[in-house]
Amino acid sequence: MPDPKLNPIDQPLASLGGVGRERLTxxxxxxxxxxGDLLWYGPKRYEDRNRPNKIEKLRKGDIATVTGVISAGGVKRIRGGRSMFEFIMDDGTARLNCRWWNMPYMNRYYKTGDTVHVHGKVSSQKPLTMDHPEAEVEEEGEEFIHLKRVVPVYRLTEGVKQRWLRATIWKAVDIFSEKVSDVHSDWLEGDDGYWLSLQEAFKGVHFPEDIEQAAIARERLALEEFIQFYCRIKDKRQLFQSKIKALDCSGNDRLVKPFLSSLGFDLTGAQQRAWIDISQDLAGPFPMRRLLQGDVGSGKTVVAACAAVRAVESGFSVVFLAPTEILADQHYRVLSKWFEPLGIKVHLHTGSKKTLNDNDAKQFELEVVKETLPPVVVGTHAIVEDKFSLENIGLAIIDEQHKFGVEQRKKLVRKGSYPHVLVMTATPIPRTLGLTVYGDLDCSVIDELPPGRGRIRTFVRAPDSLPKVWEFIKGKILEGRQAYIVYPRVDDQGSGNIKAVNQELETVESNLAPHTVGLIHGRLKPDEKEKAINGFLRGEIKVLLSTSVIEVGVDIPNATIMLIENADRFGLAQLHQLRGRIGRGSHDSYCILIADEITEEGRRRLSVMEKCSDGFMLAEEDLKQRGPGELLGKTQSGIPDFNFGDLIEDWILIQKARALVDRNYKN
Known part of the structure; x- marks a missing residue:
């Protein structure tokens, strides 16, 4: 029975009628x-059953919807215990074979003489074939829902048929769409666009008159999802700010001014703007929650260092969380060089190295008390662990935010009394993800590189070019430069042409003799990694052979060559990160991408790399190619779950929703 106290669309699905216990499960x-869940369950696509494709017109590679009668069908048994179910359909113009591998039970669902609607990709021309298409048998009754119209097609689960789900959603739309509360309709009055009401949008998205109406309805529902998303962010921020008072990190410039003077270079305009944003947050009434993003090599670390110095001069200690020991070591070296002349002690706290040489929390705290100024502690996941403690944390800096889980970040923040938080990303974030995944953070963007950098040129080459490439690298080493060589794997896994550093070391040493080649990868012991990095830093090692472990955390201005083999095995963001290891000095740099037997997607990725060096543009392209889930990692990314909103295509809608909420949101 429906609960009269509930909003109509919040009623449990059982109240709709005709939905048994098994289907509810x-x-x-x-x-x-x-x-409400049913109304918000959007179609994955539509079939125009007014105008199905003709089978005789289909060609290999076409994606099409066809309607016809099954003329024959059955299961074929194949050696090795495999099977294939196949039926042949005829629409009066030609025949189409539809087949499914190792799914013999489908023989129960499709019979000779059935009229079927099939959607899929033509995999073979002779005979004309679709492998694993979607197929739906036409049944008597409810033709106005399933036939002679634009028909919605939904994602299914085992035991739920397309026809039944479509009819159930029809019933829900018919009874309940008019009862939907359109609470934000007044926000859209006077808007320069045309917007359906929510009631009209639900009807139009599920059972549109035509494809254009479906698109208009989807946009309205996507906008509503984005509005609701930003309202939740506002609610959360307002609750946070009503309960939490910021630690006073306004400082007095007694350390910040000498720090900036000692750098030996001026901050770029973009760095200065970011620092102004951060310094205002640190002096504000609420704890800072800010995202600092910029391209590879744009100078994010020095801006974060300014924030750390401001916290220390305000009497607070700082924790700096990095995802890898290599990056933590890099930050430790750089910050020590910058901070120790100011009297600020920098400690390293990773799984393999703790500069205090003491794992006991109480002794750790006593050590801190002895410092004349509060310390800065750089570390990896080790500083998130329970046994690590630090008094009076005023600022937490998290580098490469997406590498850490939500709970890890919360644990770090809970080590202090709601410290200020500055999050940094290794490469620029696509615009839509910046406004959604990171929507609860204020954002500062460093969109210019420091002056005096040499240009980086990128080339895509086939393996037969390698002899020339080795000679080119040797020539650059003789000029005094250094080089990185990157392979995808540590060890050969017997999978053909994919190279591994351990197996290629002798070849590289032979090709680049007499120059010294160092080796680094994730399986080396920490002291072995440190020895390789330090040798490269000092110039004793001329060439560093590596996996992608060096994509972050290595900043050596004299390294001007990046050779990446099997380059098509890396994603765009990873390739750009690796390329970002060079071009940090005044000399021109060269990134050489070697690839063979490339897929179409891999070829497109490498072409973009060759033509474009702008990390912001590459971020947008990477999102298009991989999607938000793969780009960020679904388990830790906090990607919002939108039914109608599209994080790749809906940039304008996301902007509009944010502006509407900023303008109209009230407590």
Whole structure:
């Protein structure tokens, strides 16, 4: 029975009628538990059953919807215990074979004489074939829902048929769409666009008159999702700010001014703007929650260092969290060089090295008390662990935020009394992700590189060019430069042409003799990694052979060559990060990408790398190619779960939603 106290669309799905216990359980797997969940469950695509494609016109590679009658079908047994179910359909113009591998049970669902609607990709021309298409048998009754119209097609789960789900959603839309509360409709009055009401949008998105109406309805529902998302962010921030008072890190410039004077270079305009944002946050009434993003080599670390010095001069200690020991070591070296002349002690706290040589929390705290100024502690996940403690934390800096889980970040913040938090990203974030995944953070962007840098030129080459490439690298080493050589793997896994550093070391040493080649990868002991990095830093090692472990945390201005083999095995962001290891000095640099037998997607990725060096543009392209889930990692990214909103395509809608909420949101 419906609960009269509930909003109509918040009623449990069982109140709709005709949905048994077993189907309720199956729909629960799709996240459908209420009438509202059903209304917000968007189609994955549409089929125009007014105008199906003709089979005779199909060609290999076409994606099409066809309607016809099954003329034959059955299961074929194949050696090795495999099977294939196949039926042949005829639409009066030609025949189409539809087949499914190792799914013999489908023989129960499709019979000779059935009229079927099939959607899929033509995999073979002779005979004309689709492998694993979607297929739906036409049944009597409810033709107005399933035939002679633009028909929605939904994602399914085992035990739920397309036809049944479509009819159930039709019923829900028919009874409940008019009862949807359109609470933000007044926000859209006077807007320069045309917007359907929510009631009209639900009807139009599920059972549109045409594809254009479906697109307009989807945009309205996507906008509503983005509005609701930003309202939740506002609610959360308002609650946070009503309960938490900021630690006073306004400082007095007694350390910041000498720090900036000692750098030996001026901050760029973009760095100065970012520092102004951060310094205002540190002096503000609420704890800072800010994202600092910029391209590779744009100078994010020095801006974060300014924030650390401001916290220390205000009487607070600082923790600086890095995702890898190599990056933590890099930050430790750089910050020590900058801070110790100011009397600020920098400590390193990683799994393999703790500069205090003491794991006991109480003794650790006693050590801190002895310092004349509060310390800065740089570390990896080790500083998130319970046994690490530090008194009076005023600022937490998190480098490469996406590498850490949500709970790890919370644990770090809980080590202090709501310290200020500055998050940095290794490469620029696509615009839509910056406004959604990081939507609860204020954002500062460093969009210019420091002056005096040499240009970086990128080349894509086939393996047969390698003899010339080795000679080119030797020539540059003789000029006094250094080089990185990167392979995808540590050891050969017997998978053909994918190279590994351990197996290629002798070849590289032979090709670049007499120059010294160092080796670094994730399986080396920490002291072995440190020895290789330090040798490269001092110039004793001329060439560093590595996996992608050096994509962050190595800053050596004299290194001007990056050779990456099997380059098509890396993502765009990773390639750009690796390329960012060079071009940090005044000499011109060269990134050489070697690839063979490239897929179409890999070729497109390398072409973009060759033509574009702008990390912001590459971030947008990477999002298009990989999608937000793969780009950020679904388990730790905090990607919002939108039913109709699209984080790749809906940049304008996301901007509009944010502006509407900023303008209209009230407590």
């Amino acid at each position: 199956r729909l629960d797997k799709l996240g459908i538990r209420t009438i």
